[in-house]
Structures are given as structure tokens and as C-alpha cells.
Amino acid sequence: MSKEKYALVDCNNFYVSCERVFNPKLAGKPVVVLSNNDGCVVARSNEAKALGVSMGVPYFKVAHLEKEKGLIACSSNYPLYGEMSNRVMTLLGQYAPRQEVYSIDECFLLVGGMPEFESTAREIKAVVQQSLGLPICVGLAPTKTLAKLCNAVAKSTQSLGGVFDYDSVSEAKQTRILRAIKVRDVWGVGRKLAERFRAMGIETALDLRESDAERMGKEFSVVTKRTITELRGTPCIGMENVGEARKHIVSSRSFGRAVYTLEELEEAVTAYATKACEKLRRDQSIAGEVEVSVRTSAYAEDGFAEADAIVLPAPTDDTMVIVKHALQALKKAYKPGYAYQKAAVTLSRVSPREGRQMSLFAATEENDRSEKMMKALDATNARFGRGTIFLASQGIDQSWRMKAEHKSPSYLCDWNEIPRVRC
DNA sequence: TCTGGGGTCCTAGGACCC
DNA sequence: TCTGGGGTCCTAGGACCC
Numbered sequence: 001m002s003k004e005k006y007a008l009v010d011c012n013n014f015y016v017s018c019e020r021v022f023n024p025k026l027a028g029k030p031v032v033v034l035s036n037n038d039g040c041v042v043a044r045s046n047e048a049k050a051l052g053v054s055m056g057v058p059y060f061k062v063a064h065l066e067k068e069k070g071l072i073a074c075s076s077n078y079p080l081y082g083e084m085s086n087r088v089m090t091l092l093g094q095y096a097p098r099q100e101v102y103s104i105d106e107c108f109l110l111v112g113g114m115p116e117f118e119s120t121a122r123e124i125k126a127v128v129q130q131s132l133g134l135p136i137c138v139g140l141a142p143t144k145t146l147a148k149l150c151n152a153v154a155k156s157t158q159s160l161g162g163v164f165d166y167d168s169v170s171e172a173k174q175t176r177i178l179r180a181i182k183v184r185d186v187w188g189v190g191r192k193l194a195e196r197f198r199a200m201g202i203e204t205a206l207d208l209r210e211s212d213a214e215r216m217g218k219e220f221s222v223v224t225k226r227t228i229t230e231l232r233g234t235p236c237i238g239m240e241n242v243g244e245a246r247k248h249i250v251s252s253r254s255f256g257r258a259v260y261t262l263e264e265l266e267e268a269v270t271a272y273a274t275k276a277c278e279k280l281r282r283d284q285s286i287a288g289e290v291e292v293s294v295r296t297s298a299y300a301e302d303g304f305a306e307a308d309a310i311v312l313p314a315p316t317d318d319t320m321v322i323v324k325h326a327l328q329a330l331k332k333a334y335k336p337g338y339a340y341q342k343a344a345v346t347l348s349r350v351s352p353r354e355g356r357q358m359s360l361f362a363a364t365e366e367n368d369r370s371e372k373m374m375k376a377l378d379a380t381n382a383r384f385g386r387g388t389i390f391l392a393s394q395g396i397d398q399s400w401r402m403k404a405e406h407k408s409p410s411y412l413c414d415w416n417e418i419p420r421v422r423c
Numbered sequence: 424t425c426t427g428g429g430g431t432c433c434t435a436g437g438a439c440c441c
Numbered sequence: 442t443c444t445g446g447g448g449t450c451c452t453a454g455g456a457c458c459c
Contacts, residue, residue, distance in 0.1 A: 035427035035428075036428070037427070039425075040427060056427090060424080061426090063425085076427085103458080103459045187457095187458080188457070191456090192456060221432095221434075222433075223456090223457085248429090249429085250429055252427090253428080298426080403425095
């Protein structure tokens with residue numbers, strides 16, 4: 001039996017790198033990409049990191065660097081990043097028998113039994129750079145947890161050329177590497193756990209590896225025990241099945257300005273529920289419950305947050321049915337007199353569309369009609385652009401929509417915004 | 424003035440059953 | 442009214458991830 005081996009491939013500063021592909025003027029400059037509403041920094045170029053811009057910082061706190069240091073901010077352009085992600089993932093998937101797309105910018109490849117994968121990884125890196133213009137790094141190790149750490153090592157150590165294989169160095173060297181990594185930077189260790197670990201004198205990845213796995217498992221949870229085992233080189237987190245349907249689907253957005261009236265919240269909830277239903281149908285799933293939540297700013301002194309969930313009469317993927325119940329839930333959650341800043345629609349009790357339980361009371365004819373209607377809706381919106389057909393209750397003006405003041409064009413997703421080349 | 428969005432997994436505790 | 446133990450299922454909430 002060949003030894004297990006995982007590769008973690010991660011695109012460097014992914015959103016910034018995507019912007020740079022289409023706007024070469026951004027090369028070599030400090031660039032950040034902002035979250036929706038131009039709220040926080042969610043991606044930074046190396047030059048921006050060097051200026052001390054930290055991840056997740058509210059943009060207004062670093063906006064002064066625009067003038068002082070030439071910092072450039074881009075609003076996020078998720079359709080563009082999504083399309084670039086599809087392309088890079090498709091390419092990477094060709095290099096291994098199994099791939100797990102872990103997030104928009106990283107995937108695991110199962111490369112056990114493939115000799116000399118380190119040189120293959122260097123080849124992959126060159127191909128992705130050449131064909132898509134995206135820089136990547138690769139970490140190789142016998143477990144996913146170590147592969148994540150090795151990826152970080154590859155990223156931070158220039159001389160490695162973007163690829164690091166844990167097995168290529170001596171045990172002594174491995175130990176030195178783990179000693180240099182803070183426990184907080186280990187996959188699966190968040191802020192809370194790191195605090196509790198520190199109180200026990202566990203400061204580094206090495207300290208965690210050397211701790212008593214059994215005892216830690218009892219004191220914390222099986223998750224911690226698994227992390228420790230993985231740090232020791234024994235895999236216990238396998239590849240996830242790809243393409244499995246999500247169990248919860250959320251659509252939520254902060255508004256571009258404070259919203260007070262039920263009517264405006266109804267528009268937003270209709271739009272969010274519509275979007276959640278599109279995702280639901282794309283997964284070939286149906287939902288049994290819809291929840292609506294609304295809240296004022298999390299930083300408001302006199303804040304308010306409320307949610308209400310409604311179990312649907314029968315599980316469905318019908319936008320009109322789900323919107324209707326979402327609006328009922330909203331009415332129960334809404335209280336007048338607050339400055340609302342955000343609304344969310346969550347679909348749960350999600351199950352596969354195949355073999356669904358039809359409502360006893362709904363005539364099959366009605367089910368048929370709804371199915372045809374939803375198919376036509378999705379097909380039209382896919383062909384002519386999202387939002388070609390929509391429910392009137394989502395409003396036309398939508399003045400509550402979010403801000404995006406520095407957005408790049410939808411180069412890959414809209415014929416009207418395709419890049420032009422002059423010669 | 425200005426602080427994102429979308430997921431997963433695990434655990435504890437309550438309801439219910441025999 | 443008193444009295445037992447054990448199992449399952451579901452949900453809410455916490456912690457984590459990118």
C-alpha cells in the first residue's frame with residue numbers, strides 16, 4: 001500500500017491576482033480588494049501587506065494610505081473570481097485522480113503513489129501562471145493539516161519557489177518548522193482554542209503535536225484530537241466527496257444605507273430568497289424550511305436583531321412559494337422604528353430533489369406547472385443575464401442595494417464588459 | 424460617515440419512547 | 442405520589458473555515 005499524500009494548492013492573494021490579470025497596471029503596487037459595501041479588506045497584495053494593512057480591517061481605517069502610499073482599492077467582483085476559480089480548478093483537477101475543491105481559491109489533490117510529485121507541482125505552477133496569469137503555491141504532506149502548513153511555508157519562503165514537500169526534509173528540520181509556527185496558524189485552531197491552548201503553555205504547532213492527544217481529546221473535542229494526530233503525520237481527515245449538495249443555503253447582504261420600512265425589507269428579502277432558490281435548484285435540492293433574519297448594525301448601541309423560521313407546507317424549490325413564506329416570516333420578525341442594516345434568508349431542511357415527498361394536497365398538475373415555470377425562469381436568466389425575469393415584489397429601484405464604488409467590469413461574465421484590445 | 428458573506432461540524436440538552 | 446435506565450432524534454449554539 002502506498003503512503004497517503006496530499007497536495008494543497010492555493011492561489012496567492014486570489015482576488016487581487018484576478019484583478020491584476022485584467023488590469024496589468026496593478027502589478028507591483030499595493031492593492032486591496034474590499035468586501036461587499038466596500039466594508040472591509042478581504043484580500044491584499046504583498047505590497048499592501050508590507051504597508052501593514054491587515055486582513056479584515058474596515059476600509060475607512062486604512063483609506064488614508066491611498067494618498068500617502070498609493071494604495072489602490074478594488075470593490076469585489078465575485079462573478080469574475082468565480083469564473084477564474086472554475087478555470088483554475090478544472091486545470092488542477094487534471095493532475096490527480098481525486099480533487100477536493102475546498103474554497104474559491106484552494107483545493108486538495110490526492111497524490112499518494114505518484115512519485116516525484118514535487119516536480120509535477122512545479123510544472124503545475126508554471127502552467128497556471130502561463131495560461132491563467134495566476135500565481136499559486138503548493139504544499140505536500142502525508143496529511144491535510146500538514147499540507148496546509150507546508151503551503152504556508154512555501155508561500156513565505158522565497159527560496160522554495162512556491163512548492164514545499166514535508167517529506168523532502170529531515171525529521172529534525174520538520175520539528176524546527178513546526179516550532180516556528182504559532183498554534184493559532186494551525187488548520188482547525190481558531191481564536192478561542194488558541195487562547196485556551198496558550199493558557200496551558202501550548203504556543204506553537206510543535207507544542208500541540210507533542211501534547212497528549214487522548215487527554216486533549218477529552219478536554220476539548222474529537223476535532224482537536226484529529227488535529228494532533230494529523231500533525232504527527234497520521235491522516236484522519238480524508239477527501240470530501242465532491243459535488244455534494246449543501247445542507248443550508250444562505251443569501252444575505254448588508255444594505256448600502258439604513259433601511260426603515262417593511263416595504264423596502266420586503267424587496268430585499270424577495271431578492272435574497274430568489275437568489276437562494278437559484279442556488280437550491282442548481283444543487284438539484286429542495287428545502288423544507290425558510291428563515292428570515294433582520295438586524296441593525298452590529299455596532300449600534302441600541303441594536304435589534306430578530307429571526308423567524310417557517311416550515312414549508314411541503315419541501316419545494318419553487319421561488320414563488322418560498323418567497324411567499326419568506327415574506328410571512330419577515331412580517332413576524334419586523335419591528336418598526338429601527339435602522340436596519342442587513343437581512344438574510346436561509347433555506348434549511350434541504351434534501352435531494354429526487355424522490356421528494358409530494359404534498360398530499362397539491363395536485364400533481366400544479367407541481368408540474370411550477371416545475372416548468374422554474375425551468376423557464378432559470379433558462380431565461382442564464383441566457384439573458386441574472387435578473388432578466390424577477391418577482392415584482394423585489395422592487396425595481398432597489399435604492400437599498402450595496403455600494404461598490406471601485407468595481408472592475410465583469411470581464412468574463414457579461415458580453416458588454418468583455419475586455420477590448422487595441423492594436 | 425464608513426465594520427462581508429457563506430458555509431461546515433460538533434456538542435449539549437431536551438423531548439420522547441420503551 | 443412514589444420510582445429507573447437507556448436509547449434515539451432533533452435543535453440551538455458555538456467554534457471553525459475561507
